[in-house]
Amino acid sequence: MSCEKMFSAVSRLFFFGAFVLLGLEVIQRIAAGAGYSIVLLGRFSAGRLLEIAAVLLVFVIAIQLREIRQELKKRNP
Numbered sequence: 001m002s003c004e005k006m007f008s009a010v011s012r013l014f015f016f017g018a019f020v021l022l023g024l025e026v027i028q029r030i031a032a033g034a035g036y037s038i039v040l041l042g043r044f045s046a047g048r049l050l051e052i053a054a055v056l057l058v059f060v061i062a063i064q065l066r067e068i069r070q071e072l073k074k075r076n077p
Contacts, residue, residue: 021053
C-alpha cells in the first residue's frame with residue numbers, strides 16, 4: 001500500500017469517526033436532557049466527545065492540505 005493510499009484511507013477513517021462522535025454527542029445531549037447517559041458507561045463527558053471529534057478533524061485537515069500541496073508540486077515543477 002502506497003503512502004498516498006494510506007493517507008487517503010486514514011483521512012476517510014478519521015472523517016467518518018469524527019462524524020460518528022458528533023452524532024453520539026448529539027444523542028448524548030438529548031439523553032442527558034431526559035436524565036440518562038449512553039456514552040460508554042459514563043467514561044467520557046459529553047464535551048470530551050466533541051474534543052476528540054475536533055482533534056480528528058484537525059488531522060483530516062492536515063492530511064488534505066498535504067495532498068493539495070503534493071498535487072500542486074506535481075503541476076508546477
